[in-house]
Amino acid sequence: MLDDTDRRLLRQLQNDPTASTAALAARSGVSAQLATRRLDRLRRDGVLRGQRARIDWRALGYSVEVSLRFTLDKAAPRAFDEFIAAAREVPEVIEIQTFLGRVDVRLSVIARDLEHYHRLYRQRIVTLPHISDVEALMQIATLKTDERLPL
16 A cells, blocks of 8 residues: 555655655655655545644643543433534544443643633533543553654
């Protein structure tokens, strides 16, 4: 599926997502025209799904991150769909993951401070539908976060 040229281009793009196609081509040892064709193909094939801005929410005044693990009442046929739809409506929920096992859903929630988190938890989180159990884990530090793949 991917050859060495594709991998070199993707490595360079991961290292500097703001680089121009000409710069990526030069660093990858290919022509700009070939780089353009390859990157277009990778986008078309769904390998390269886009680029995005990573904003440090701490710089915007959010100092608390909590990981909430939910077990849902699965007796309701649409429990997952209704819970996830409602969770998407909470702006402070920055990530939603579903699991197989004891935990059904995990939400990453950010808040400005503990008081803000307390209000958010009582007014928006515990009112989400179909909650059977919830466990909160307050994040102390992020030791590694890296989306680069070993290409």
